[in-house]
Amino acid sequence: xxxxxxxxxxxxxxxxxxxxxxxxxxxxxxxxxxxxxxxxxxxxxxxxxxxxxxxxxxxxxxxxxxxxxxxxxxxxxxxxxxxxxxxxxxxxxxxxxxxxxxxxxxxxxxxxxxxxxxxxxxxxxxxxxxxxxxxxxxxxxxxxxxxxxxxxxxxxxxxxxxxxxxxxxxxxxxxxxxxxxxxxxxxxxxxxxxxxxxxxxxxxxxxxxxxxxxxxxxxxxxxxxxxxxxxxxxxxxxxxxxxxxxxxxxxxxxxxxxxxxxxxxxxxxxxxxxxxxxxxxxxxxxxxxxxxxxxxxxxxxxxxxxxxxxxxxxxxxxxxxxxxxxxxxxxxxxxxxxxxxxxxxxxxxxxxxxxxxxxxxxxxxxxxxxxxxxxxxxxxxxxxxxxxxxxxxxxxxxxxxxxxx
Amino acid sequence: xxxxxxxxxxxxxxxxxxxxxxxxxxxxxxxxxxxxxxxxxxxxxxxxxxxxxxxxxxxxxxxxxxxxxxxxxxxxxxxxxxxxxxxxxxxxxxxxxxxxxxxxxxxxxxxxxxxxxxxxxxxxxxxxxxxxxxxxxxxxxxxxxxxxxxxxxxxxxxxxxxxxxxxxxxxxxxxxxxxxxx
Numbered sequence: 001x002x003x004x005x006x007x008x009x010x011x012x013x014x015x016x017x018x019x020x021x022x023x024x025x026x027x028x029x030x031x032x033x034x035x036x037x038x039x040x041x042x043x044x045x046x047x048x049x050x051x052x053x054x055x056x057x058x059x060x061x062x063x064x065x066x067x068x069x070x071x072x073x074x075x076x077x078x079x080x081x082x083x084x085x086x087x088x089x090x091x092x093x094x095x096x097x098x099x100x101x102x103x104x105x106x107x108x109x110x111x112x113x114x115x116x117x118x119x120x121x122x123x124x125x126x127x128x129x130x131x132x133x134x135x136x137x138x139x140x141x142x143x144x145x146x147x148x149x150x151x152x153x154x155x156x157x158x159x160x161x162x163x164x165x166x167x168x169x170x171x172x173x174x175x176x177x178x179x180x181x182x183x184x185x186x187x188x189x190x191x192x193x194x195x196x197x198x199x200x201x202x203x204x205x206x207x208x209x210x211x212x213x214x215x216x217x218x219x220x221x222x223x224x225x226x227x228x229x230x231x232x233x234x235x236x237x238x239x240x241x242x243x244x245x246x247x248x249x250x251x252x253x254x255x256x257x258x259x260x261x262x263x264x265x266x267x268x269x270x271x272x273x274x275x276x277x278x279x280x281x282x283x284x285x286x287x288x289x290x291x292x293x294x295x296x297x298x299x300x301x302x303x304x305x306x307x308x309x310x311x312x313x314x315x316x317x318x319x320x321x322x323x324x325x326x327x328x329x330x331x332x333x334x335x336x337x338x339x340x341x342x343x344x345x346x347x348x349x350x351x352x353x354x355x356x357x358x359x360x361x362x363x364x365x366x367x368x369x370x371x372x373x374x375x376x377x378x379x380x381x382x383x384x385x386x387x388x389x390x391x392x393x394x395x396x397x398x399x400x401x402x403x404x405x
Numbered sequence: 406x407x408x409x410x411x412x413x414x415x416x417x418x419x420x421x422x423x424x425x426x427x428x429x430x431x432x433x434x435x436x437x438x439x440x441x442x443x444x445x446x447x448x449x450x451x452x453x454x455x456x457x458x459x460x461x462x463x464x465x466x467x468x469x470x471x472x473x474x475x476x477x478x479x480x481x482x483x484x485x486x487x488x489x490x491x492x493x494x495x496x497x498x499x500x501x502x503x504x505x506x507x508x509x510x511x512x513x514x515x516x517x518x519x520x521x522x523x524x525x526x527x528x529x530x531x532x533x534x535x536x537x538x539x540x541x542x543x544x545x546x547x548x549x550x551x552x553x554x555x556x557x558x559x560x561x562x563x564x565x566x567x568x569x570x571x572x573x574x575x576x577x578x579x580x581x582x583x584x585x586x587x
Contacts, residue, residue, distance in 0.1 A: 005563075006562070006563065006566050007559075007560070007562035007563030007564075007566060008562060009562070010561075010562030010563070010565055010566050011547075011559070011561075011562040014547065014562070014565075016547050016558070016561075016562070042566060045566070045569050045570065045573065046565075046569060048573065049538070049569040049572055049573055050542060052523055052572075052576060053438075053523065053538060053539070053542040053572075054542065055516070055519050055520050055523050056438040056439070056441070056520055056523055056524070056539075056542070057438065057542075058434050058437045058438065065429070065430040065433050065434070067425065067426045067429040067430055068426065070425075070429050070433075070447065070450075070451075071422060071425050071426060071429070073451075074425065074451050074454060074455075169415065169416075169418060170415070213418050243418065243419070243422055245418045245419070303418070303419060
């Protein structure tokens with residue numbers, strides 16, 4: 001065998017040779033003084049360089065790097081870069097109230113929905129949740145979120161929290177206005193219904209897919225709770241670092257009658273502009289008594305780490321929403337968190353009943369407002385969540401639903 | 406892994422988080438070696454992951470680790486060379502160090518001085534060689550080096566020898582009085 005070149009000597013030294021190559025080199029070295037000398041040179045050079053470079057090794061206090069924490073920081077930094085506020089604000093804005101059957105859904109699922117360990121399929125597989133049924137929970141609207149004015153401190157705190165922790169990964173952008181239901185159905189890929197007794201809808205909006213995720217930083221949640229005076233609520237340890245991802249497929253909103261064209265899609269730059277918009281929307285809401293919405297949305301999917309016990313989180317969230325710890329606990333025990341969309345409604349101004357609609361069981365929520373009653377009829381058919389909302393009483397809602405085709 | 410399709414359009418969030426958690430610590434440790442500063446290193450690691458996030462096609466391609474090590478060290482070496490050019494590095498490195506708890510200020514100073522010299526040499530040799538040396542010294546295997554540098558595993562031996570030769574000759578040229586240490 002010819003002499004071994006330095007590169008292979010290096011491979012030999014670093015233990016990167018195997019099989020016949022290793023055998024050949026070993027055999028040759030045993031009989032070749034010249035190669036053996038070069039091997040020693042390479043060995044010395046390696047040792048000396050390694051010693052010098054080892055000076056740069058991190059010191060002990062640099063060693064404790066926490067990737068989970070870093071990931072939370074990374075996503076929040078990245079959230080600021082992406083400026084997800086516009087979309088999230090849209091979701092939280094009061095203007096969404098008429099369509100809250102859908103709008104609340106994404107947020108509430110993100111906070112409340114849970115998963116049973118049975119659904120864990122593999123080590124690294126995230127649990128995917130799908131909404132199969134709807135359950136109503138009544139909450140006290142005087143506590144956080146449910147009754148907050150957009151300018152109140154809790155609302156702002158919550159908004160900030162969302163802005164820092166929620167990363168929008170698929171921004172639906174502006175809804176696309178289409179001229180008829182056939183086009184809408186083609187765009188979204190599932191059949192779109194029509195309220196027969198109201199004729200053709202006046203406006204049809206198709207919302208593109210939406211996805212967002214949040215990484216929970218337990219310290220921040222605790223701080224937020226402290227700041228709003230609810231340090232009594234216990235945030236489960238399991239929540240820290242948990243990544244919750246929500247994906248909402250394409251949805252269709254059909255509007256019948258005099259529906260105000262919503263301003264929520266206009267990005268407002270200043271706080272005062274935003275305030276002015278909200279005032280206009282509130283006025284518009286009073287006038288929109290002739291407006292009926294039908295929203296169709298396939299079940300959003302929510303991914304959470306398989307080991308996350310979200311029933312605990314739901315309890316905390318319901319306490320936050322005004323339930324007593326005992327109430328929250330007993331409610332949470334009745335819910336299959338892997339498949340249930342929990343819709344919170346204000347306790348003193350709303351009532352709900354279970355009805356039969358579209359051949360399935362549905363939930364009819366009635367809200368009493370100064371300008372008359374407003375209803376929201378929710379049901380799930382063929383995997384698509386339907387929400388019919390308008391002004392009137394429950395019989396109006398049911399007769400409209402009966403004319404669906 | 407998840408049964409969901411890997412898209413080249415956008416990252417699967419769980420997938421990305423997995424990649425982040427898998428590589429973050431090591432990337433930061435490598436960058437601390439290069440930059441000597443923890444917070445700079447973390448910032449730069451975030452930069453590398455942010456670049457990764459904007460290249461979702463990589464999740465299909467497969468060599469994510471290699472790409473990350475390459476990108477992070479490129480960023481680190483660029484910064485090192487830039488700061489070395491500005492000749493500001495010495496002040497920065499000298500001034501920012503807190504006194505250690507278990508070592509004397511003099512030892513810290515000497516160590517700092519030595520780190521500075523090593524980094525100065527790393528920034529003076531070819532970036533690809535500096536990259537190879539810093540990655541090997543951070544404990545990457547031949548396989549990982551090959552993935553990061555897009556070369557065959559069999560050529561790493563020769564590359565390492567050359568890089569070390571270059572490094573040693575520069576180091577000795579700059580600091581001839583340290584010959585006895587080598």
